[in-house]
Amino acid sequence: MMKNTIRKKILVTGGAGFLGSHLCDRLLSDGHDVLCVDNLYTGTKDNIKHLIANPFFELMRHDVTMPLYVEVDEIYNLACPASPIHYQHDPVQTTKTCVHGSINMLGLAKRLNARILQASTSEVYGDPRIHPQTEDYWGHVNPIGSRSCYDEGKRCAETLFFDYYRQHNLDIKVARIFNTYGTRMHPNDGRVVSNFIVQALKNQSITVYGSGEQTRSFCYVDDLIEALVRMMGTGNSFTGPVNLGNPVEFTILELAEKVIEMTGSSSKINFESLPQDDPIQRQPDISLARERLGWEPSISLEQGLKKTITYFEQLLF
Ligand code: NAD
Ligand code: UDP
Ligand code: UDP
16 A cells, blocks of 8 residues: 655666565555666566556666666665575676676766665675674675675675765665575575475475584565665665674574474485585674664564465465
8 A cells, every 4th residue: 555655766776586576565565666677687577577567666677787877766776696506606797796786876876866775795794703793893704715706796885885975975875684585585596595495395305504503694574674664764874884684593404493394394404515605603783773773673583484485385386
């Protein structure tokens, strides 16, 4: 239902992806006019097909590494593959998307004097040496490893955002997103939650990389989208970076066991080798988000997994 707001023209890059499509839904339901720009590299039309008939929604197939001349009031820059298998498939393109894509979107924002939000990542902390991670931590990142195209690409994007802020007075927002999961993840996305659920539903072995003692903190998509919208709505003086994620931490083995239990699967756990530079621990300190956005996640892992399992059941069977 349309709420009583001023209709803004909002650009969502990567809008046909997992997070982007949920963000388009939310912005449309808030009464805005949404331009989704996506090259459909990891995103799909399936994610947004329910929006195509909406006159306030538009899909533009475009690669953000190329200049883009459109007229909008606000920009959410989400374009970038997020799953390690996909961002490592063409690492040079990943860095280009992060860096050239950010330069183009910042140039666009500068010409339009539009507010712009960057979907950054907990990967800027690399394999962190402090725990949980606070925004003032500079990170522990390998510049030449197989994850570097993404980690360093996203770090450089943050640098560009802050230089456009300092040099051109641009109105920027930087959100550091921690592992987020939920409906519309692609079954071949490759990230842990979707892999485990798909494997469990098919009674295939669950692929735990390494010993499974590494930890992650999983945020359900609805909570994350609420945080992004709140971040975009903060006053000019607040640029972030701000950590957005769920601070409840689990080991990967605990996640595997939970998924097996919740799906009633006969799958067994299969331990495989740990990918290079796989972070050992990850947990956001969200004090800043609590204070500045009045936000914290409200959906538990159990509740979120239930919704995600139902989604994959419908998709696969
Ligand atoms: P996703 O892969 O589902 O979505 C990314 C979208 O960007 C896809 O639709 C893809 O086709 C599009 N895209 C990629 N390169 C592009 C290019 N050059 N030009 C135009 N479009 C392009 O991933 P997601 O999980 O929805 O992630 C969205 C954003 O959030 C990414 O920037 C990601 O780095 C960030 N993020 C996500 C998570 C998470 O856990 N989901 C965590 C941290 C950061
Ligand atoms: N750009 C764009 N759309 C615009 C304005 C700029 O895609 O509406 C791109 C343009 O290709 C440029 C980049 O953004 O290379 C950076 O723009 P900026 O104005 O900051 O720098 P300059 O044009 O001086 O390189
Ligand atoms: N992982 C796993 N099995 C899988 C996929 C991932 O054990 O099938 C592990 C991976 O090694 C990492 C964690 O789960 O330690 C999260 O991986 P993901 O690719 O989802 O995101 P990351 O946080 O590493 O970017």
